[in-house]
Every structure is written in structure tokens, then in C-alpha cells.
Amino acid sequence: MNAPAATQPEVTQEVAAQHGLSPDEYAQVLEILGRTPNLLELGIFSVMWSEHCSYKSSKKWLKTLPTEGPHVIQGPGENAGVVDIGEGLAAVFKMESHNHPSFIEPYQGAATGVGGILRDVFTMGARPVANLNALRFGAPEHPKTRHLVAGVVAGIGGYGNCVGIPTVGGEVNFHPAYNGNILVNAMTVGIAPADRIFYSAAAGPGNAVVYVGSKTGRDGIHGATMASAEFSEDSDAKRPTVQVGDPFTEKLLIEACLELMATDAIVAIQDMGAAGLTCSTFEMASKGGLGVELELDRVPCREAGMTPYEMMLSESQERMVLVVKPDKEDVARRVFEKWGLDFAIIGRLTETGRMVLKMNGEVVGDLPIDPLAEASPEYDRPWTATPAAPETDATDVPPPEDPGRVLTDLLAAPDHCSKRWVWEQYDHMVMADTVRRPGGDAAVVRIHGSDRALAATVDCTPRYCRADPRRGGAQAVAESWRNLTAVGATPLALTDNLNFGNPERPEIMGQFVGCIEGMREACRALDYPVVSGNVSLYNETNGEAILPTPAIGGVGLIDDLSRVADVAFAGEGEAIVLIGETRGHLGCSAYLRETTGREDGLPPPVDLAAERGNGDFVRGVIAAGRVTACHDLSDGGLAVALAEMALAGGLGASIERPNGDGETLPPLHAWLFGEDQARYIVTGADGAALVRAAEEAGVPAAVIGATGGEALTLPEGHTISLDDLRAAHEGWLPAYMEEQQ
């Protein structure tokens, strides 16, 4: 059989290589088809088999992550994960990267990242209720950083604010390893009726395949392929592959889809994300074990003269594909027309197992679906374990002359300073359910019309992951679990966004394998399964890889809104209780970096049994109403956490190091700034009673001081006024952004 006729250049090995297919992959294409593909067909193979769409390097390892649990309704493999939250409702969430587009064109790249992840969630029948993001930029002094921060933040705000979903949390970090490849990871959490979840598997041969949303344009063609290759200095030339977002249309699409979902018209639904019409229709047909025939001349197009190749590979935004019941086509049409959106029946499901593409009645492409969508390549890439870093002994790290000065510097450091400049550009209150605004451990949004709430957080410490991928992977999971616990939530499940360099390099693949291993251990120990996620590889520019960055997005449930904990010190004269064991671990710490410029050593060990025990205890005392404030300890250790609690409450504190036996007591700077895991600070009226309760639960705890005054007094009489701390903490980012380059 010959390839369907088309007025296109002939496909050769060289053209296949330009499409990112390896010689082996191209040979497989020839074998599957039994002939040479035409350019359209080759384009479809190339996007379906791109790393971005096929997970060919990561699949083997992703399968090892725990994905099941009593609450899990839907694990990885659908548009988003689904978790039962009781009372007939489900939380639907996922995180996804938009790294390369955001580096090339920060505003649109970040904006469309938000749009894409929103669609993944409302495609499943959920109303989005919260957006979060994890952003990683290059060194502040790098000439592009300021421009990228400004553009990305404006893009996230521009999209989220207009669609009217609050952006309630996230993290922003800086490191030279991201100079040429920033990370923009966006997460959306939605809520759906648990018995009305929508899936993508097509069913019912003869049913209409319906295109809704925006028209198809020539933007984003081959975006998925771009996201699957390394960067080089000519990346600016790739700007036309970045899509352009229209949040207004997205808002209409959300409302129209949710309105139609309230009827029984929809058989299956899938958003058009990476690789647009190709990926969405292939996935739907493949999951349903069916074929599909599309009449491409019916695809709503933004401009005349678009070729089938362009239509199938465009990544124009705000588009969806539905399969609609035969007698409900008019119901569906009326809903989309009401919202002023395009609605077109572009084809029908068939029983052939093939995708047949027609243009003006002529077949322009004919491909078997299963070999493409399901039999896409899977690689077991060679990997080498990251060599163990030497342990850092706290006594080898010089103590500061003035711990107060160091604390002030840490609070003003780019990674630890207040991110108010960022989140005040995000509407974090729209929908009027935001109970805990950005700036705390986890954001809390009320479940609309109820006294319950969801908590959500995004976490990762990439410097830990680089030094010891396994420990770093476990720590990222544990920290997100801890942040949910610190507001009083029961952690339910997580979504991950695994950002790494080029997987064809064994040392990078080793980072990936190590992080997954650590994540797996932590997920198991904490009963905290992975329900969705995204892998972003080839985050390199000119051979320089980013830090391994497995960002973890956690979601938890709060049963009683009146028992949400806050980081802010709440009242004068309350006891400050440190929960968890303090050994003064300074390897890979913020203290080490800020005082000596060193990033060496091993990250703190992650004792998962202690995480679990300490966390369960803290959650219990929050639920019992016994604590007035709570904060988890992370970057910068005890001193930074105390300062954040004092600043949030506008109330000082005075602390002393408890007496221990001299053997085990770490030096003061290690006690103050060490980053030992599984620790929290809580406050309460009766500190002794909290310590007794902790001891009964086998949890280390000690009263270390009391709240009060307008300054923070550290042991040995080092006192810093809250005004000075606040000026340092709030000052850095606005001052940096206002500086002229």
C-alpha cells in the first residue's frame, strides 16, 4: 500500500531525524506502517513518541511509585489524579511543567502553563478551586533573571486572575543551575462530585467526535518536540513554537464544560494539550480500543489555508475534544453556543482501530492507533548512581560572630525572603473560599458551602537532591506531607513534577532513579500515594543541567475549619515547643551556603518513622485545639521558622537552648540553623502539658521559650527587633525587581 497522496516533500531518514526520531524509531515506523509515512503521518509519530508525550525514558521508573490507597479513585494515566474527600466529593489535581516555553517567552509560556493544567482538571468534571506553582530561576545577578521573574509572574497572574481561580501557594527559588533553563511548574486542584468523574476513553462506534473551544491556529506547532530536546543559544529562534493564551476563552470553556457535564451528554472528554488534536484523539481512541475518522476540513481554523499537518500538530490553546452521545449533539451544541465557543463535529468513532484523516474527501493520513499510542518506545536508559558526598560535621562549620546578623541575612536571602511581591500579583482570594492565604506552610481553601477545607502545598529542595538524590526525593515528599500536617490537614495524596536534565547521560538518569527511589520510600512510609504527575527532561542548556528538581504537590483534607493552624504567633506569654529531634545537621544547609558560599555535604537524613510519628502527634494536638500556632522547620532551621512565626504574628519571642548532656548538644549555630527533618514548632498556653503529651506518644519535644515583646531574643542574649527582621525579609525582592539592569 502506498502512503495517502499528499503534496508534501517525501519523507526520508533525514526528515525523520529533523522531527526528532532516532534511526531505530524511524525503522520501527516503517515496520508498523509497512510503507514510508507521508509528512503528516511522520509528524504524528514524532509528537506521539516525543519524550514529552510518551514518557519513554521515565516510564520504567514511574511504574515503581506507589499509586494506590484507600482514598484513590484514579491514579496516574488520566488527565489528573482523583481522590475521595468524603461527603460525595472528590479532589482532582495535577501538576505540569511549562519550562522551555517560559524561558523563551516568559509571559505566554507561564500563562499557557496555567491554562493547560486547569484544562487537565476541569476535563475530569472538577471545578478548579486553587492554583499553585513552583518557580525556579537562575542566579539573581544573571542578566536574564529579572526579566524572567517579571514575565513569568505576570503571566501566571494574567491567566489565573482572569479565569477567576485563586493562586494560593507555591515556591520561588534562585540558583545558577537554572540560568539557562528556568522551571515553571503549575498545579491545579479542583473539586468534583465523586460519582461524576469524566474520563477520556472513547466508546460507541458511530458517536460524534466534537471539537469545542478556540479555533486552531498556527501556534505551538511542535511544542512537544521542543520540550523534548535540550536548549542551545539559538533558543530564541523557537519563539514561534510557544502558544498564546486567552484566559477569557478558558473561563468560558470551564463554564460550558461544567454546564454540559451536569447533563448526561458526554461519553468521553479530553483536552488538547501537548501535540493538540493528534494526542487527544489518539489517546481517546486508544483507551477505548476504537478507531476514529476525522474530517479535517471541519476543524475550526483561525486562518485560511492551514494544512492537515498544521491542524494536527498545532498547540493552540483552550480547545477540547468530546465524544457525545448520538441523541445529545444538539444539547451539547446549544451549551457551547450559549458561551460563544466554537462547536464542530469533526468526525466519528469507528471500529477499525485506525486513525483515518480526510481533507476535502481525500484520505491524507491513515495510521494504526495502538502501535502508536500504546506501543510507543520504552527505554531502560543506562544510569550511574550519584557518588556519595562527604558528611559535614557541624564543628567544622564556623560559628557566626552574631547569630542575629546571620538570621537577618538568611531572611533577606533570595531563596528565603518574603515572596509577597510575587503573590500579591496573583488574585489569591477570588471564589471567596481562601482560608489561609499564601505565605504559610500550606494554603487552605474551604470546600465551597461546607465547614471542611482542602490544604495544598508545593515543595522540593533541589540542593538536597543533587547531593543525594535518594534522600532529596524522600525529603521533598516528607516536607510536603509535613506542610499539610502543619496546618492541621490529613495528607491524602500527591502529584509530582519531575524536572531533570538529559536522560541520555547516565549521571542524569542516575539522579532520576535516585529521586524516584527516595520518593517511593517516603510515599510508602507516609501512606501518601502519587496520583498524577508530569516528567520534564532535557532541562539543559549547552550541556549544563539544572539541579534535579522533583517538585511535589501535596493535597490534604481538613475536617473542621475551626481547627486550621496558622504560622502566626497568636498571643503573649505562650510557650514555644520544639517537636522532633535536633542534631544540628548543617550539610547542604541554607546556613552553610549563606555564610560560607559552600553547597557541599550530605542533606539531612530523613527518618520516615520519626516523620510519621511526629506529624501524627502534631496533627492530633491541632485537631484537639491544643495549639495556637504551628510551623514546620525547613530551610534555615529553627531560627528562620521562629522569625517567620514572629513576623506573621507581629509578636516577638525569647528562646533558650534546653539543657542536654554535653555529648549530644550541638553547637549553638547548628542548633539554631541545622536542617534536621521531622520537626515543628507549636505554641500553646500550657507548654509542659504539650511536652508530656508528646513524651507519651514517644515524640521528642521541649519547651524552648515563650512569645512576647517586639523582638526575637536568641540564646546568649542575641536580640533582633522585629522591625529589622521585617525590613530584611520583605525588602529584598521588591528592591531587586526595581533595580535597573
Add this chain to the structure above:
Amino acid sequence: MQAAVVVFPGSNCDRDVQVALRHATGREPVMVWHKDASFEAVDLIVLPGGFSYGDYLRSGAMAAQSPVVKEVVARAGRGVPVLGICNGFQVLTETGLLPGALMRNGGLKFVCRDVLLRVETSQSLFTCRYEAGQVIRIPIAHGDGNYFADGDTLSRLYDRDQIAFRYCDADGEPSAAANPNGSRHNIAGIYNDAKTILGLMPHPERLAEPELGGIDGRLMFDGLVEALS
């Protein structure tokens, strides 16, 4: 009191104000679709926040031309009270029901945070539950909230007591430091000369429940119920 909330494509605070009105009035507000120029008689019409028609062209400009807003203008002319919040305020200036215009924020960035407002008068349907001079805390969330009016218009607003709220410090002193968007005279909201129409940038519906961190906004809705029932 029966309230109506107008829903434009792109409105996104319609549900928020619906909830606040439901709590205050004890009854369901009528939600009016933008194409619907014939809705039942109501005691109050609310134009909610959001990005009506994407705010393309200019914030509020296209909404001002919609069928429903023509009807709102007609009813406002007959004295039906109208409350425009954020995008609703922008629509009201675009229709001419309120003087002046809302320009891009002075800092050129979208701003979302709590601000302090001084209640300039308690002699209105909207502020009868506040004291004149009272300082209240209400959130803002906007990119185009920089109120501009020429000198003559401002003088008229002062002469007729039409300034509703001004951004102020904790002591109630209006100041540039407390002003998030560069508006003239730190103005956050204004009335028409009969004080039956209020447009304001801050969102009272967002701090109308203790769970959300405050109830300063609820007094506006409670006051409307008292005045209009």
C-alpha cells in the same frame, strides 16, 4: 430585599457576591445573564467583579454596550440602586452612570491584598451600617483601579459628598503610601449624586465571613438589607 447579580461572560466574582447577598438577605439573588434585558423588578442590581468579555478593548468597555447594561442604565435612571464592584465599577464609569475613569494601576502590576478604607459618609444605602470616618479593611484585586477624574469633576464629587471610600492608613488618614493604585485623591469608590449608585474597586464580598479573616465587608450588605427592605 431582592437583589440581582448580572453575569457577563468573564465575570468571576458573581458567585462570591451571590453568596454574600444570600447570607445577608436570607434569599437567593436573581442571576441575570448578559443577554437578558428583561429581568424581574428587583431592589438592588449588582455588577460583579471579573473580566467581562475578557476586558478586551478596555476594562468594562464592552460590558457597557451589552443588552443587560442598557436595561441597568434605564433602571438606575428610575432610581433602582446599583452596586458595581471592581469590574462592575469599571462598567459603571464606561456607561457614564458614574463620572471619571479607571486607568492602569500606577505600579503597572495587578495588586491583590487587604487595604484600609476610610468610610467618607454613612449617609447612603450602602454605608448606613458604618460610621463616617470609620476605617475598614477590605481586599482589592485589580490591574486597572487607578481612578481618574479631572479637577472640576473632583470638585463636584466633593461638593455633593459623592466620595464613598478613600485608601487610608491605620489612623484613617488618606495617603499615597496607603493607596495601592495611584488613584486621584486616594479615591477607592464613588457615588452618583443621588447616592443610589456606588462603584468601588475593593471587594466587600471577600471579607464578609469570619472564616475568611474578617467581616468588615458584611456591613455593606447588612446595611443594604436594612435600607431596602
